[in-house]
Amino acid sequence: MKPEVTKKVLLFSFFLVYSLLTLFPFYILFVRSFVSTRETTDLHLWIPERYRVSERSKVWGILEFLQLTKDKLAEGFGLNDPSVMTNRMTLGEISRQTGIPVKKMQDYLSPIYRYHGWIYAAGNVQFFKSVGNSVFVTSMSLVMLVFLSVMTGSVLAGFSKRWHFKIYQIYMLSLVVTPTFIMVPKLLLMNMLHLTDTFWAIILPFAGGNALSTMIFTNYIATIPKELAESVYIDGGNRFHYLFRIIFPLCFTPIGAVLVIQLPIFWNNFLESMLFLYSKEKYTLQVYLRSFIGQTTDDFQALYTTVLLSVIPMVIIYLLSRKMFVRTLLSGAIKG
Template identity: 30%
Template sequence: MAIKVLPAQARPVEKRPVAPAQAERIRRVQRLTAYALLVLASAASLLPLLWMLTTALKPAGAVLEFPPRFLPDVFTWSNFPDAWTALPFNTFLVNSVVVTTLSIVGNLISCILPAYAFARLRSRMRGMAFALMLGTMMIPAQVVIVPRFLLFSKLDLVDTFWPLFLPNFFGTALYIFLLRQFFTTIPQELVEAARIDGAGELRILWRIMIPLSKPAIATVTLLSFVGAWGEYIDPLIYLRSTENYTIPLGISLFRGQYADDYNLMMAVSILALVPVIVVFLAAQKYFIRGIMLTGMAGR
């Protein structure tokens, strides 16, 4: 029997096994490279915030120096109380807290119920209703500005807080989607066991779904807080009186009256960012877990 010899170029290339020590060195280099890239990306993201902070600590005459210096010679901590008391920011803070709290409550109430219905209740039209709900995410927010303003004008609610938080009590498609995706990760056996024991749908939602969905609820709460706290367009459209202004409108008013005091502008902007940073750090663990499990449910 003749043995057929393959040409040199057609012979399979044998892969040499990699030594464990060499494989560990390769993995270590890959990890270090990934960490270095993450550190550089984080530094690039934090640089504007750090520049804002150092500008807020500079004296008035050191802001426009050329060439600019990153750190001032003297840290002027008095810029923060001076900026905060230049306008009634305590009133603006209370207004923002009220609007933000009511917006969060409205989003949680109006989004948890339909999310549970889309995740667990059986209906012939459930898929179509869910698709229509997702379709509303494609409608730009600018499209509904004029109709909504005309509606609240007819109801005589302009220059009140109602237009700022009332729409949140009618549901937000993105939050409903996030909650629905998380609800689908909860085992169906728990729901069926509760139904066998005679529990109704609202009791199942309150006793089983909500306690097991703290990451998703924290995610919706955080996103709703950030959106309501930093909202500028709606307060600009509906609020007329200065005593009703929120923090973003107060900063805009401050910029108009103290346009040349960049250090004070940066100081009041830093103070407005503090609640967002604190809330994010407090809910970071639940936020990351909620996003991860929601993504896993969508696979």
């Protein structure tokens, strides 16, 4: 085998194994969303073919776990009178009293148990509300971050004045300051401004930009020829014309780079959301997941399904924007 072919085969094998190892946890999470809580400790590499409901299962446990009404359960069993079925009765006792085969009741309950996690998630209004809250907070944070970082970079680019470099150094100083170090002062400031328990308490701290976005836009805008600014002023334009008609259209590459880096950070932001948001209806997705884990320690199937659904929005965003992200990452390496 030729060395070039061997190199390609090894490279392909490496990336194939890496891709499989990356996707494997998500695959297990998907399979787990169909595995009942009773079988949580068992290893499942594929969706179980059938969930076997024990004939000793009691009515009250089925109603509470599956969140069904007694009338709905009786209708599924084929009972005309739900009163003959008490909460303490087992499936075996119901069968002996009514003559309904246990297998018929098990066949009715088996798919409900199998898809219980998805049924629970589909009816969980608070989950979808928290997803909407995260989308709003993330999108507003990104828009304000990009907008103000570009404006900051357009002023600091080139360091034409001494104080420009001083401001730039202050931004760079934030690289060595951990976010938790300033969390208490930030909380006190938000309390003083009466912004706690509002989304703006999370959005506004990101609005002024950060060291990374400021560094990216400052260095990129510094490479734009000054003749473009002069041509705008000659044609009767002003600073805002130069900013919105020249700078922003030319900053597609750094904007894409900032989005790639900051999007998962804003989406997975947990600490600020936990500290600043008190109302349950304002929970972002990460805070909701934390509270959900504490509430459903006995329903792992619903937990796995909810965690899996929380990943889907980010996957959709990256799939829809993958061409832009790839073009952004390669634009600095390929000329022309």
